[in-house]
Amino acid sequence: MPLFEVQVIIENKPGMNDPEGETILNDLVLKGSYSEVKKIRSAKMLKFHISSKTKDTAEKTTKKLCDELRIYNPMVSKVTFSAKPI
């Protein structure tokens, strides 16, 4: 079966604060006078190597796995899955 890399990006939901990104922006980037930077959001990424029939099933299996094993908290996090063949 072909092998896929599925990138799982776990970030705070859009309406929620992101203290880590805000701190990097305000206390590091803007003090370094990079005023063209408008916003920074932090996120966690996991890369799964998974054997699956298609790109689509690779994404679906990874989503099911992450939901079942509570890899992220659906109350506070937004998660995106994107697979590519390797």
Added chain:
Amino acid sequence: MPLFEVQVIIENKPGMNDPEGETILNDLVLKGSYSEVKKIRSAKMLKFHISSKTKDTAEKTTKKLCDELRIYNPMVSKVTFSAKPI
């Protein structure tokens, strides 16, 4: 000036151990009997919103910024930058 989102992915260099990914794989995913998963690597992501003339300059400015401000440790980390217009 147009606004770009630059995704900065910070991960351990390929040859280095990744205890976090290994633990998720061995103690969570494989115990949950998802044997189609072959490997998991963890990474950190930062999303920069930056105003820049082109996609290319957005990536270059973000790279320069991350290098100068030591956002990552070049000895142990591999970093990739990818910009898209927003």
